Amino acid sequence: MHVGQSLEKGAIYLVTRTSGGRQGVVRKYRDWLPGIPDWAIVTLGEGETPLIEAPHLSERIGTRLYLKFEGMNPTASFKDRGMTVALSVAVAGASRACICASTGNTAAAAAAYSARAGISCFVVVPAGKIALGKAVQVLAHGAKIIQIQGNFDAALKLSQKAAEDLGDVVLVNSVNPDRIEGQKTASLELCEALGRPPDTLVLPVGNAGNITAYWKGFKEWRGAGFADTAPRMFGFQAEGASPLVTGRDFEHPETVASAIRIGAPASKEGALTAVRESGGLIESVTDEEILHAQALLAGEEGVFCEPASAAGIAGLLKLAGEDRCPEGTIVSVLTGHGLKDPDVILKRASLPEPVPATFEALVGSMEKAERAER
Ligand SMILES: *Cc1c(COP(=O)(O)O)cnc(C)c1O
Numbered sequence: 436m437h438v439g440q441s442l443e444k445g446a447i448y449l450v451t452r453t454s455g456g457r458q459g460v461v462r463k464y465r466d467w468l469p470g471i472p473d474w475a476i477v478t479l480g481e482g483e484t485p486l487i488e489a490p491h492l493s494e495r496i497g498t499r500l501y502l503k504f505e506g507m508n509p510t511a512s513f514k515d516r517g518m519t520v521a522l523s524v525a526v527a528g529a530s531r532a533c534i535c536a537s538t539g540n541t542a543a544a545a546a547a548y549s550a551r552a553g554i555s556c557f558v559v560v561p562a563g564k565i566a567l568g569k570a571v572q573v574l575a576h577g578a579k580i581i582q583i584q585g586n587f588d589a590a591l592k593l594s595q596k597a598a599e600d601l602g603d604v605v606l607v608n609s610v611n612p613d614r615i616e617g618q619k620t621a622s623l624e625l626c627e628a629l630g631r632p633p634d635t636l637v638l639p640v641g642n643a644g645n646i647t648a649y650w651k652g653f654k655e656w657r658g659a660g661f662a663d664t665a666p667r668m669f670g671f672q673a674e675g676a677s678p679l680v681t682g683r684d685f686e687h688p689e690t691v692a693s694a695i696r697i698g699a700p701a702s703k704e705g706a707l708t709a710v711r712e713s714g715g716l717i718e719s720v721t722d723e724e725i726l727h728a729q730a731l732l733a734g735e736e737g738v739f740c741e742p743a744s745a746a747g748i749a750g751l752l753k754l755a756g757e758d759r760c761p762e763g764t765i766v767s768v769l770t771g772h773g774l775k776d777p778d779v780i781l782k783r784a785s786l787p788e789p790v791p792a793t794f795e796a797l798v799g800s801m802e803k804a805e806r807a808e809r
Contacts, residue, residue, distance in 0.1 A: 457483050460516050460620040461523055467623065467655065468520060468616050475527035477552040478519050479509035482620055486628045486766070491735040492748065496755040500765045501633070502732075503625060506740055506772030510572060512694075513645060513770050514544035516621060517614030521607045522548040530554060531603040536590035538641070538694050539569030540771055545607050546578035557597075557604075559583055559590040566693050566741070566776040586688065587642075588699045609644025610701045618645055622652025625766055626662060633666045634763030639746035639770055640670035640679060640706060640717060641695035647705025649768075650713060667761060668715035670706060671750035673743075677719035679706055691722045691779060694743035694771060724749040726779070732769070739773030 459478030461471055484507045493500040505513035522545075525533055532555035535545045542558035542565070549556035556578035563582070565573075573580055583590055591608060598606035609615060626632050632653055640646050646668060653665040672680055676688035676696050685698030700706065710717050720728075725742050728749035733739045747767040754760045773780070790796040 457481075459519055460617055461519055464620045464623060467620070469524065469613060471520070471523045472527055475523050476519075477522040477526055477548055479515065479547065479551060481508045481515035481519050482624065484508060484621075484624070486625065487736070487738060489732075489736050489738075489767075492731065492751075495731075496751050496760045496765075498760060498762055498765060500751070500767060501629075502736070502738055503621065503766055503768045504738060504740070505621070505768060505770050506744070506775075510540075510543045510547045511568075511772035511775060512540040512544065513618060513621060513768070514540045515548070517609060517611075517617035517644075517648070518544040518548040518607065520617035521605070521611050521613040522552045522554075524613045525554065525605045525607070526552050528605075529603075530605045532557060533605045533607045534559065534594045534597050535607045536560070536587060536594040537565070537608075538587055538696055539565045539775070540694055541608060542578065542580070543569045543572035543576075543775075546573045546576035549578060550576040555579070557581060557594075559594050561586050561590055564693060564696070567778055568772075568775040586686075587697050588684075591642075591701060608701070609642055609648075615644060615648045615651060615702075615705075618648035619652030619655070621768070622649045623656060626653070626656050629764065629766075632656065632662050632664055633766040634664075635669055635715075635761045635765045636666040636768070637669045637671070637747035637751055637765060638768040639692070639695050639743045640672050641676070641697040641700065641743065643670075643679065643700040643702035643706035645768075645770070646670050646709050647702045650705070650709035653713075665713060666766075668709045668713040669747070669750065669761075670710065670715070670717040671746040672717065672719045673725060673746060674719040674721050679703060679717045680719045690725075692725050692741075692743035692746055693776065694741060695746065718750060718753075720746055720749040720753055724753060726783075728752060729773070729779075733773065738769065740769040741771040741773050741775045742779055744769040744771050 457480035460482040487502045489500045508515040534557040673690035675690040688698035729745035
C-alpha cells in the first residue's frame, strides 16, 4: 500500500502539499525534472534555501562570497532535494520500500521522505560512524537501521545488490539518477537569486553526486539560453578521504567530516568531468583546516554548519593564503546543519560550572568570560 493508492485525490493533496510558499522542488522545477504525476509527489517543502552574504570571510579571501545554506532544508541537508524526486518516483512506481547506504544525511532524508510517503526505509551504515544528530533523525522517523562491520563503500555495494535482487526495493543513493536531478535544482536557484551564474562554485566532495548534480544544473541553465557562462567548479575533499586528489581509492578513509568520509566515490566520473569542463579543481584540506573554517563560519558569520560543509571554506582560505583564490562572485555550498554533529563542538568546548544566582556572581562571570576571550 502506498499513499497514492490508499487515498483519494482530495486527501492526497493534504498529505503532500506544504503551505507557506515553499512548494518543494518537484513542483517548482517541474519542467526541468522527470515527469511525476501530481498524486505521487512526496515533498516536505525542500529547496529555496537562503543565500547569505559573508562579509567577514569575503574580506579574508579578497572577493565577494555567498553561502548557500543547505542546512535549512527540512532534514537539514541538501539530500532532501534529491530525496523528494527519488521518493516521488518510488511512489509513482509502487515500490514497497527504499534502501540506502549512508554516512548519515542520506539516511536522515530517506527516513523522513519514506515516512511521508508511507513506504518502508532501510538504511545501511558503517558501525559507529554516524553522527549523533543524523542517527537520532533516522530513529525518530522509524526507519530500520542496519549497522554493518564495514565502511561506506561496502554498505553501498550491499545496498545496490539488495535493490537489484529484491526488485520492488528502490536504491536511493546518489547513483540513482533521480537524486541527481533533484539536487541540480540548487544550481537553478542560485542563478535565479544572483540573476546569473556565480563565477565560481565551491563545495565539499564525498561520493561526488552533488558536484555532478550542480554541474548538470549549470549546464542546463546555460543550454536553455538563460546565461552564456557557467561557473568554475571547485571541489574539496578531506585529506584522509581524498581519492579524487590522489587518484587512488582509500580503503580506510578517515576524517572528522563524516559526511565526506568516503574512499571510493561512486560518481567519480561526474566529478572529474565537472572539473575538466568547467576549468575547476579538486583539492584536499586537513581536518584542522576544516574545523577552523567551521569555527569562523559560526563565530564570525553566525552560520553553523557541520564539519563536512566547511571544507569548501577551508579550501578557499587555503587558496587565498597561496594567492590562488579566484576573482569574482563565489558561492560556497554549506551542505548540512551544524546541529547534525554536536559531538564535534562538545569535544572542544563545554558548559561552565554553575555560579550562585546573585548579581555579583553574574557580573564576575561576565568579566571573567570577556578576559578569557582576549
Ligand atoms: C552527502 C554530503 C556531502 C557530500 O556530497 P556527495 O554528493 O557525496 O559528494 C557533503 N556534505 C554533507 C553535509 C553531506 O550530507
